[in-house]
Amino acid sequence: MTAVATRPLTPAARRILAVASELFYTRGINTVGMELVAERASVTKKTIYDRFGSKQELVVAYLRVRDERWRDYVTDHLAGARTPRARVVATFDALHTWMEAENPRGCAMVNAYTELSDPEHPGRAVAEGQKRWLRSLLTEIVADAGVADPAALAESLAMLHEGAVVARSVLGDTRAALTACAAARTLMTAHGIAADASEAAGQR
Amino acid sequence: MTAVATRPLTPAARRILAVASELFYTRGINTVGMELVAERASVTKKTIYDRFGSKQELVVAYLRVRDERWRDYVTDHLAGARTPRARVVATFDALHTWMEAENPRGCAMVNAYTELSDPEHPGRAVAEGQKRWLRSLLTEIVADAGVADPAALAESLAMLHEGAVVARSVLGDTRAALTACAAARTLMTAHGIAADASEAAGQR
DNA sequence: AGGTAACCACACCGGTAGGTATACTCGCGA
């Protein structure tokens, strides 16, 4: 009899989740009360608790949805890229456009990890999962390129991702992902993943 | 008549600041109440407000002290390094030992930036200042090495710093700073900052 | 016709948040 058992969200539940996502991301999870969420979603608190059970579960739902959106976004960007090098570059392109479109306040997963200081909070696992996912994605890609130590290179590339997000949010550097991408290219070249012909249009 | 006008903190004020720093860092700023700080510092709330004026000012004091400690820590590590390359490596060494000693929960500045979602909160400027400081430090160092675009390389190196902190806190990767350092070395080599003789002992 | 899922309105709960008020004690320097 767990709430949120997954599956077809009712119209009100969809509104609640949409409103909560927006609020949790832009103002922070801990500073947003359920009363505000209810008001913004034109719903009573009762309805929120009937659909989601608790704030904790609503937070988890928010993180899960956002995590999935990001994974799909990256996967879509990967579609057109054929070489491993182009695929890595595509992840940085995805990061760049994603941040410009809807990520001015940093990575939602890292933010949540920070805000949910209780180690038992299930939201932390979602955040951790996303970080591990990116690492394994990058590891697979560079392994395909025949790199000696794929995990180490992937880890460095992931750090550039993370660092770019911080630079974008704290310093307002809108070109952060581009700078990180340039560094990623340099790193790949040094590891023997050479620039292919199609990379003539690369700025840097 | 501002409180905290700086300088010689009374004994109680020192205890308050020490306790608040510990609590704010490990549990998060928003989840720690003044009542708890008072209790842990064996002080009444009255005393806190007499010395610091408000929670906001206490938070700023916490961030300032921590920022200064980190800058001093890095500066100390820079002392023994003579070449630009060794100096950059020294910043990663500092990061490594710092994180092992007292940073398991990520960067206090980035965390505070996340938690203090109100753009007007003066704590955000402290966090931003630390990020700019690291960038300018790294820019100076690589400029000394005669790199073509020092700012761009420094930015990449700073992103590796930031990414290492995230990897350490979210993923628990205790070797994160070492991995980042290896990437930094590769980046420097690619930018013409060659390994000097003294770098025989470098692991990687 | 009956049942049930999905909602609404509203009132309420205990707990805690940041912050203030009053009144008193102690030790130090002029």
Add this chain to the structure above:
DNA sequence: TCGCGAGTATACCTACCGGTGTGGTTACCT
């Protein structure tokens, strides 16, 4: 000796937090 800064103790303020309970309305499924 007197004032003052630093501190104590305790009680209190308003506001909001996450969460619950009651009761009622609509609409669809059987």
